[in-house]
Amino acid sequence: MSAADLSALLRGEPARTDEERRVASLIDALRADPPGPSATLRAHVRELRPQKRHRLLSLAPRRLAVVAVPLLAAAALGTALVHGLIDSGGHPVAQKEFQHRSASAVGGQPAGAPTATVPTFQKAPSVLGLPARSMGDVPSLSSGVRLRRFVASLRVRIPDVNRLSKATSMATQVARLLGGYAASVEYRNPAGRPGQAFLELRIPIDHVQAALTRLAGLGTLLAQQVSVQDLQAQLERQAAQVVQLREEITLTQKALQDPSLSPVDRIRLQLKLNEAGRALAQRMHARKHTVAEGMLARLSLVLTTQKPAVQAGIHHERRLNRMLGSAVSFLELESTILLYALVVITPLIPLAVLACALVSARRRRDERRLLHT
Amino acid sequence: MAREARRQPAPAKSLAVTIPRPGGVSGFVNATTVGARLAADPSSFAEVAERQLEAVYRYLVYLTGDRSVAEDLAAETFEKALRSWRRFDPRRAAPRTWLCGIARNVALDWFRAERRRRRREETYARDGGESAETVFSEGLSPPLERALRALSPAEREVVALRVVLELDGPSAARVLGISATACSTRLSRALTKLEKEMGDVRS
Numbered sequence A: 001m002s003a004a005d006l007s008a009l010l011r012g013e014p015a016r017t018d019e020e021r022r023v024a025s026l027i028d029a030l031r032a033d034p035p036g037p038s039a040t041l042r043a044h045v046r047e048l049r050p051q052k053r054h055r056l057l058s059l060a061p062r063r064l065a066v067v068a069v070p071l072l073a074a075a076a077l078g079t080a081l082v083h084g085l086i087d088s089g090g091h092p093v094a095q096k097e098f099q100h101r102s103a104s105a106v107g108g109q110p111a112g113a114p115t116a117t118v119p120t121f122q123k124a125p126s127v128l129g130l131p132a133r134s135m136g137d138v139p140s141l142s143s144g145v146r147l148r149r150f151v152a153s154l155r156v157r158i159p160d161v162n163r164l165s166k167a168t169s170m171a172t173q174v175a176r177l178l179g180g181y182a183a184s185v186e187y188r189n190p191a192g193r194p195g196q197a198f199l200e201l202r203i204p205i206d207h208v209q210a211a212l213t214r215l216a217g218l219g220t221l222l223a224q225q226v227s228v229q230d231l232q233a234q235l236e237r238q239a240a241q242v243v244q245l246r247e248e249i250t251l252t253q254k255a256l257q258d259p260s261l262s263p264v265d266r267i268r269l270q271l272k273l274n275e276a277g278r279a280l281a282q283r284m285h286a287r288k289h290t291v292a293e294g295m296l297a298r299l300s301l302v303l304t305t306q307k308p309a310v311q312a313g314i315h316h317e318r319r320l321n322r323m324l325g326s327a328v329s330f331l332e333l334e335s336t337i338l339l340y341a342l343v344v345i346t347p348l349i350p351l352a353v354l355a356c357a358l359v360s361a362r363r364r365r366d367e368r369r370l371l372h373t
Numbered sequence B: 001m002a003r004e005a006r007r008q009p010a011p012a013k014s015l016a017v018t019i020p021r022p023g024g025v026s027g028f029v030n031a032t033t034v035g036a037r038l039a040a041d042p043s044s045f046a047e048v049a050e051r052q053l054e055a056v057y058r059y060l061v062y063l064t065g066d067r068s069v070a071e072d073l074a075a076e077t078f079e080k081a082l083r084s085w086r087r088f089d090p091r092r093a094a095p096r097t098w099l100c101g102i103a104r105n106v107a108l109d110w111f112r113a114e115r116r117r118r119r120r121e122e123t124y125a126r127d128g129g130e131s132a133e134t135v136f137s138e139g140l141s142p143p144l145e146r147a148l149r150a151l152s153p154a155e156r157e158v159v160a161l162r163v164v165l166e167l168d169g170p171s172a173a174r175v176l177g178i179s180a181t182a183c184s185t186r187l188s189r190a191l192t193k194l195e196k197e198m199g200d201v202r203s
Helices: A003-010 A016-030 A039-047 A061-091 A092-107 A159-176 A205-216 A230-258 A263-295 A308-345 A348-371 B002-006 B032-041 B043-063 B066-083 B093-121 B143-152 B153-164 B170-177 B180-200
Strands: A148-157 A181-188 A198-206 A220-230 A296-304
Touching: A003 A016, A003 B180, A016 B143, A016 B153, A016 B180, A039 B043, A039 B066, A061 A308, A061 A348, A148 A205, A148 A263, A159 A198, A159 A205, A159 A296, A205 A220, A205 A296, A205 A308, A230 A263, A263 A296, A308 A348, A348 B093, A348 B153, B043 B066, B043 B093, B043 B153, B066 B093, B093 B153, B093 B170, B143 B180, B153 B170, B153 B180, B170 B180
Parallel strands: A148 A296
Antiparallel strands: A148 A220, A181 A198, A198 A296
């Protein structure tokens, strides 16, 4: 009997052949007075009541995934923005800029007056404590004073272009008066754009603080950066090399005076002497350069006539840019972590699928054994 | 010709639309109405349970061959169904199909437990089959009862689903986890074996 005939009989259609009649009677017999559950079971099932559950927990896994994935994405984005906001608010340069601008907006800073603070100098008292030295003096190793490389940069706002050239001249005068000089001066005053002056000054290390104070007083201090690097160790190393080379030269010269030297040995010693002489000259030149670095501080001064309203806008814009930049960096970090997790997990997915297939096949085999025996 | 014209395959997602037979179970289910009602009203579980209790119980009786075991398993089936009631999607399957699927898993767990118990005790719990007192239905003749007992649980369950519970081919196949074709083949073999067993019993 075909499956269609059997289905027709099950639907109650009349039988046509003897075989179909037999099957139909069998079906009727099976359906006659089927077993019914006991009253106990009926009562038990009637008492079952669904419990109230949170709507989210009662969702099917697929629906939960549809809800959870956007939530997780929104949480990641929100975290990145909050991180960007927090990170952008604590920028030290931005805080200094804001403090200086607010101070200048309230009372203004007269030219030549000391600016609010020069905190970096307060952190480097050893620079202030150096005794006065001239260019020719070399710091004594036993004096207890350390040689340092001092590099600073300032950005000062001048009210208008007319005062820019005057401020530039005053800056070079400050350098001369303090025993230094202007290594380079560049002045720009393009039409329709803020004027700027770029100065490279060399100031004796002992007068650096005075120079910074006076230069900052030329206008409104916008930014300041100071770097102090110890050169004493380098100087001592170079001095030791000079001493060693001098001793080597002395010994070689003494050895050359020996009349019993063979021509080959004499030539060898002569070459060694020449080499030591060249090395000594190099070391002394380097030492001299190190001393010069420690004697004069390098100051980079930028004078600009950029307007304060633009600056304020730039500050907010910079903060927004910092916030967005920080948020994007955080998102990049999150994406990197997610990518690493995917890279680690992806090779395991086929294994997991295979394992599930094996488990499923085993269950089916087990089921066949249970039900077909 | 008339039979062939009527041999139209059932729709892929048809529910158990049947013609009530005398003494049989009326298993008419309207998916649209029930589906909408199920989705809206959590308390409809009680209605569904009340309506499907007999069908699930009969299925378990035929599957396990033991009425007392079927009672226990039916109770467990509805408890499990209650816990997963909110995840039930009436668009994917009819309530009877869904409940029979749960009942089957519960029964399989019972079969596994029985097998472990037998291995521990190294004896069969019921002398290699159902007890002689097992009665699938009071309305069945003794030869039919004995013939049913001679079938394997897999053969009895397909008979229960298609004949007694009157599930259509796709729904029964869904419960069994096999294709509709395999389900039809299994039913056909089961009925043939049933006939043969009845013939042997009579002779």
